[in-house]
Amino acid sequence: MSLKFGVLGLLKGEPLHGYEVKNRFEAMLGGTWEVNIGQIYTTLQRLERDGLVRPIGRRGDRGKLQYELSPEGHKALDQWLAQPDSGPQQLHEDIYVKLLLATRIANGDLKGLLARQKRAYLQRLRDLNRLEERARRDGRVDLARLVRGALLHTEADLKWMDELSSERFGAEEGARTE
Amino acid sequence: MSLKFGVLGLLKGEPLHGYEVKNRFEAMLGGTWEVNIGQIYTTLQRLERDGLVRPIGRRGDRGKLQYELSPEGHKALDQWLAQPDSGPQQLHEDIYVKLLLATRIANGDLKGLLARQKRAYLQRLRDLNRLEERARRDGRVDLARLVRGALLHTEADLKWMDELSSERFGAEEGARTE
DNA sequence: CGGGTCATACATACTCGGCATACATACTGA
DNA sequence: TCAGTATGTATGCCGAGTATGTATGACCCG
The missing domain is CATH 1.10.10.10 (Winged helix-like DNA-binding domain superfamily/Winged helix DNA-binding domain)
Structure with missing residues (x-):
């Protein structure tokens, strides 16, 4: 679209x-x-x-x-x-399915997944910061606005990872879907 | 994937x-x-x-x-x-292109766009809150975690809309790309 | 100077994966 | 018998990538 x-x-x-x-x-x-x-x-x-x-x-x-x-x-x-982008938020991204599977698969190594993902987000944050700086230097205020949005998203992801990491993961949680 | x-x-x-x-x-x-x-x-x-x-x-x-x-x-x-989801953040969502176009098209009504989009995000927030509650009631801790992530995303979007709305929009900003 | 080579501008064709609709067919229970 | 559910196939659109083709102009080299 x-x-x-x-x-x-x-x-x-x-x-x-x-x-x-x-x-x-x-x-x-x-x-x-x-x-x-x-x-x-x-x-x-x-x-x-x-x-x-x-x-x-x-x-x-x-x-x-x-x-x-x-x-x-x-x-x-x-x-x-x-027309605004409305409708429910789609949960189609890989990370969501990974979390679910890591939860329900026996040795899913959920904590490792979270740690790795957090590192990836930190990298993304650095990239976005560079990008924003460049946009401003080029006088592309409109572009800098976009990057700002992407930054906020990535910060949200980081916060999410932190919240999840500090949970205590029980053994038999959640995964009852039959 | x-x-x-x-x-x-x-x-x-x-x-x-x-x-x-x-x-x-x-x-x-x-x-x-x-x-x-x-x-x-x-x-x-x-x-x-x-x-x-x-x-x-x-x-x-x-x-x-x-x-x-x-x-x-x-x-x-x-x-x-x-493997974590790495790589640069994709800016392929409609809202990004809408913002850019509304900026560069003469009577783009940027403020209106922001207001409408904000309302859509608020609605999304309500839906997600209901969903989270339901997930917890059903004992689906894993699912509630996902919804929590989606909530953080939507909150970030709201914050973004607020930041943008409080900017002063100049006339000849940004749009020089030739 | 002339010819070869290379990059660039510009376009088409083919392929694959995601996703949706529509259709077909069997079973099952009221 | 009829509605619904379980189960599967066929078909098509759209997003996205690869590969290929053809001009044109630039640049270099003998």
Whole structure:
């Protein structure tokens, strides 16, 4: 979804062809999201199929094909932007399943898992701090805001790991699901 | 990934057939992850193709086909469990792209977006609190731990929204990426 | 100067995994 | 007999990655 509407949002400004869309998108994300070029083109094709976007003129320079937003595209973009991400929080990330399995498998080494995961989060925190600093240095206030959100997430994860580590783990806890 | 290894983890305990895998998996997640039945079967087929799982005996009762872990499956599962989720934090969620676009599109109504999103997070918070309570009532300590993590995430999101809302948004900030 | 090589801009095709819908079929209990 | 549940297959979309192809311009070397 984010890529699809990210592309729409970029095309709102001015018509672009695929390759340029990729560059703008990655620039907008400040290098935190490297998009596969193939995906850009399939995304554009789907957008065209759904009538949100349409090709402009004939193929130019070297096969370049520019796209522009259709009126429906404008509408879809505005709606998406106006709508908050709601719905229940998805628990689909690996860490959740790992915790559950480590709990119910006999020698799951839950404490080790937590310790390793905590280290990974600390590393992530360092990376994000560097990234935020760079964004500010580059005057990318918008990007720094994103990184700030990611930082808060990772801090939450760390806090979580700490809480869990300080629990006493009983032997026969939880795992009754039959 | 989580589904694939979740299935492996369930099969570590005892051989199961697809339908039963689905039930156990959803029970393990306490209803927070409804898996599509088709996906279970394709996952099992891929696991079999990759030699991590193998069918047991002939088809039983009503076409039931049980699977058990192969030695390679055991190894793969243990490795996955031992490995923390590392790598950089992905900024692929809708909210990030929405923020960027709302910033750079002229009348992006950033403040409105933040307010709406905050309301959505508050709702999520309520749902998670109910869920945690239920998990504890059911003696599902393992599940309550997960929900606790999700709660911390959502709290972080709220904090983020508050920070952003109290910023003063300049007109010509950020959006220089050419 | 001319030709080879290399990078870059630009695009397509193919593949795989996640995920959902829809369908088929057997059993089971009211 | 009918509803529901148990169990499975087929099909298709979307996200994402790999591989390939073709121009064009730059750069180097004899």
